[in-house]
Amino acid sequence: MGLQRNSDTPTIVKIEKVIDETPTVRTLVFSDEVLSNVSPGQFAMVWIPGINELPMSVMISQEKGKAAFTVRKHGLASTELYSLKVGEQIGVRGPYGNSFTIKQGKLLLVGGGTGLVPLIRLLTFLKKTDDVTLLVGSKTKNEVFFEKMANQILEHNKHQVIVVTEDGSYGKTGLVTEVMENLLSQIKFDAVYTCGPEKMMHKVVQLASSKNIYVEASIERMMKCGMGLCGSCCFGEVLACRDGTVFDGKYLLTNKEFGYTHRNKAGILENY
Amino acid sequence: MKPDISTEVGSIKIERPTMLASGILGISLEVFDRLYKEGAGALVTKSLSKEPWEGYPNPTVVGVKAGYLNAVGLSNPGAPYFAKMISSNKTVPIIVSLVGSIPEDFDIMIKQFENVKILGYELNLSCPHVEKVGLEVGDDPELVHKIVKSVKAKSKVPIIAKVGLGSSDYLETVRVACEAGVDAITAINTVRAMAIDVETTRPILSHKIGGLSGSAIKPIAVRCVYEISSKFDMPVIGCGGVSSWEDAIEFILAGASAVQIGSALVDKWVGVFSEINNGISKYMEKKNFSKIKDMVGIAKKF
Numbered sequence: 001m002g003l004q005r006n007s008d009t010p011t012i013v014k015i016e017k018v019i020d021e022t023p024t025v026r027t028l029v030f031s032d033e034v035l036s037n038v039s040p041g042q043f044a045m046v047w048i049p050g051i052n053e054l055p056m057s058v059m060i061s062q063e064k065g066k067a068a069f070t071v072r073k074h075g076l077a078s079t080e081l082y083s084l085k086v087g088e089q090i091g092v093r094g095p096y097g098n099s100f101t102i103k104q105g106k107l108l109l110v111g112g113g114t115g116l117v118p119l120i121r122l123l124t125f126l127k128k129t130d131d132v133t134l135l136v137g138s139k140t141k142n143e144v145f146f147e148k149m150a151n152q153i154l155e156h157n158k159h160q161v162i163v164v165t166e167d168g169s170y171g172k173t174g175l176v177t178e179v180m181e182n183l184l185s186q187i188k189f190d191a192v193y194t195c196g197p198e199k200m201m202h203k204v205v206q207l208a209s210s211k212n213i214y215v216e217a218s219i220e221r222m223m224k225c226g227m228g229l230c231g232s233c234c235f236g237e238v239l240a241c242r243d244g245t246v247f248d249g250k251y252l253l254t255n256k257e258f259g260y261t262h263r264n265k266a267g268i269l270e271n272y
Numbered sequence: 273m274k275p276d277i278s279t280e281v282g283s284i285k286i287e288r289p290t291m292l293a294s295g296i297l298g299i300s301l302e303v304f305d306r307l308y309k310e311g312a313g314a315l316v317t318k319s320l321s322k323e324p325w326e327g328y329p330n331p332t333v334v335g336v337k338a339g340y341l342n343a344v345g346l347s348n349p350g351a352p353y354f355a356k357m358i359s360s361n362k363t364v365p366i367i368v369s370l371v372g373s374i375p376e377d378f379d380i381m382i383k384q385f386e387n388v389k390i391l392g393y394e395l396n397l398s399c400p401h402v403e404k405v406g407l408e409v410g411d412d413p414e415l416v417h418k419i420v421k422s423v424k425a426k427s428k429v430p431i432i433a434k435v436g437l438g439s440s441d442y443l444e445t446v447r448v449a450c451e452a453g454v455d456a457i458t459a460i461n462t463v464r465a466m467a468i469d470v471e472t473t474r475p476i477l478s479h480k481i482g483g484l485s486g487s488a489i490k491p492i493a494v495r496c497v498y499e500i501s502s503k504f505d506m507p508v509i510g511c512g513g514v515s516s517w518e519d520a521i522e523f524i525l526a527g528a529s530a531v532q533i534g535s536a537l538v539d540k541w542v543g544v545f546s547e548i549n550n551g552i553s554k555y556m557e558k559k560n561f562s563k564i565k566d567m568v569g570i571a572k573k574f
Contacts, residue, residue, distance in 0.1 A: 007335050007336075007337070008334060008335025008340070008538070009334055009335050009336060009467070009476070010331070010334060010469065010476060012469065012471035012472060045330075045331075047330075047331055047476070049469070049472045049474050050474060051329075052329050052330050052331075052478070053330035053331040053332075053478075054330070077329075089471065089472055091469065091472070091476075093334065093335070224327075224330055224332045224333060224344060224347075225332065225333035225342070225344075226333075227333070227335075227538045228297070228537050228538060228541060229296055229297070229333055229340065229342075229534065229535065229537060229538060230295075230296070230297075230332065230333055230342075230344055230347075231296065231297035231298055231299045231300075231303065231318070232299070232347070234297070234299055234300045234302075234303050236300075236302050237300070237302035237303055237305065237306040238306075239297070239303070242541060263299070264326075265326040265327060265347060266324035266325055266326050266327075266347055266348060266349050266350070267299040267300075267318070267324075267347065267348060267349040268324060268349045268350075268353055
């Protein structure tokens with residue numbers, strides 16, 4: 001665990017750099033010593049003043065003392081965050097949540113969309129002796145991001161970064177989980193990590209578990225406080241913000257909500 | 273002999289004196305079951321309304337010095353959904369918190385729970401950040417009287433009134449609630465408060481004004497429990513900034529038969545209940561108290 005902030009009040013930071021990753025995904029870089037040092041999988045609550053506050057996995061920045069958020073514009077709040085310009089301010093509190101368990105050996109990481117964020121951070125925590133495979137899932141070519149960055153981080157490792165697009169416009173064609181299934185039949189992995197759409201993670205956990213491979217997933221739920229008070233992110237008997245967001249596959253497969261349901265703002269279960 | 277930490281709040285009997293406060297973590301039976309196993313004596317649900325409420329946009333909860341500020345906006349899945357969700361409950365001691373504006377709101381909700389196993393109802397007369405309910409009801413003695421009387425006539429289980437500090441004298445609210453037939457009082461709710469970020473010059477909460485909880489309000493809550501139990505012959509549940517066994521004992525000495533815990537979960541997480549229960553037990557052993565009731569309100573004799 002890195003540094004801890006001594007309060008849960010938002011700290012105001014200024015956006016210093018905006019990187020276009022795809023036509024709908026941007027990375028916002030800012031200076032914050034605490035968030036620059038978080039463990040892979042931890043998140044921050046990000047206040048967009050006057051708009052909303054969102055839980056965001058903390059993205060790496062390649063500069064010391066800096067951190068970043070990578071955001072896809074889809075809802076009102078994420079679109080506002082995405083649209084922020086250099087010099088504009090946001091509030092951050094956290095880090096919150098647990099993190100991925102660092103294993104060694106032959107490691108497989110399976111990410112979909114902005115679910116790649118904690119996995120990219122995880123890459124920076126791996127040993128040079130690890131043999132790393134990263135699967136990047138995307139709908140189409142122009143939505144692929146972080147491929148080059150992943151290859152750079154892993155340049156001294158034995159590694160492969162495999163992009164999979166659903167429409168076949170880039171890399172392999174199909175679903176990441178189909179490619180994963182293939183890999184599992186050829187390579188004996190020591191651990192699997194995943195973050196992305198829950199249906200995808202559910203499949204990844206099932207596949208890894210069926211081969212008795214240790215697997216962890218970072219799950220997402222409706223979050224309000226981020227600290228274990230409001231209960232909005234309850235996921236069976238656990239709280240995503242406090243007991244997670246990372247859970248191991250053995251636990252996940254006992255959780256009836258995993259892969260099937262999540263709660264809305266009022267706390268009513270809805271199907272994925 | 274090991275001290276007995278079970279307690280009675282009027283006719284509500286619980287195995288341990290530490291309850292989960294309303295508004296905290298209370299939206300699934302699985303979480304209640306876990307907290308009960310972790311040592312909570314009873315679980316108070318989020319305040320339920322007739323229909324589902326989404327609550328306010330974020331930020332809804334932030335830290336401030338010595339506490340937390342929240343305006344979640346009473347988000348809840350609604351009484352009908354909730355009653356169905358906990359209908360299979362057999363073992364968990366649940367107190368259902370209800371929020372509404374008029375007696376009829378409460379009548380409708382009580383019907384939903386007729387065949388559900390619960391210990392009692394806690395009427396939220398004190399939420400400080402939602403219009404037309406909570407504190408706005410608590411500040412109107414005539415309305416409090418009507419609601420309590422109506423709920424009392426229809427409920428088969430005990431009724432607790434949760435009071436807070438509003439614009440009228442809270443002791444008047446307590447008096448009216450007692451007169452109308454409540455079985456116990458929970459004191460207090462969060463205290464109306466706000467925080468402004470100096471860098472952006474904006475109020476931090478989306479609702480601007482919210483309620484303050486945690487250590488900052490504990491001495492206020494202790495004072496209220498002391499005043500209520502001094503003036504009325506009515507069981508009191510202490511709530512506000514309980515984060516250690518010493519805090520719990522302080523409330524008991526002031527006159528509380530049990531305490532509720534909320535904000536302390538941030539620092540101590542679910543272990544907070546057993547930690548406080550064990551501390552209470554050790555204190556009783558050291559001070560030769562065999563039952564909780566032997567300690568309730570004894571600070572009043574000085």
